[in-house]
Amino acid sequence: xxxxxxxxxxxxxxxxxxxxxxxxxxxxxxxxxxxxxxxxxxxxxxxxxxxxxxxxxxxxxxxxxxxxxxxxxxxxxxxxxxxxxxxxxxxxxxxxxxxxxxxxxxxxxxxxxxxxxxxxxx
Numbered sequence: 745x746x747x748x749x750x751x752x753x754x755x756x757x758x759x760x761x762x763x764x765x766x767x768x769x770x771x772x773x774x775x776x777x778x779x780x781x782x783x784x785x786x787x788x789x790x791x792x793x794x795x796x797x798x799x800x801x802x803x804x805x806x807x808x809x810x811x812x813x814x815x816x817x818x819x820x821x822x823x824x825x826x827x828x829x830x831x832x833x834x835x836x837x838x839x840x841x842x843x844x845x846x847x848x849x850x851x852x853x854x855x856x857x858x859x860x861x862x863x864x865x866x
Contacts, residue, residue: 748768755865782837795822812824
């Protein structure tokens, strides 16, 4: 019912920048919140950043001051600007969206993107 398309991953040198995008399409009435998670090999998936419909944001301590999450409500798109990248930031980054399908159904549905690889060379 909902499709998430991520883009923007790639290979970057330490200290460089990347911008991830995640566009949601399909049966969407409203999006409550949008998140970026990441998972490195052998590690658990961790929350990187989140943003609510009103624009409130949350960041993991490890990325504060370096990453910025933003959203374009008209495009149902969330972005993650990543600056001053470190080798420890290398992971598969996943978009996660909490949304409602219709105005009369208050169920909040949970969708995940396919993931985009971020590689940081030292």
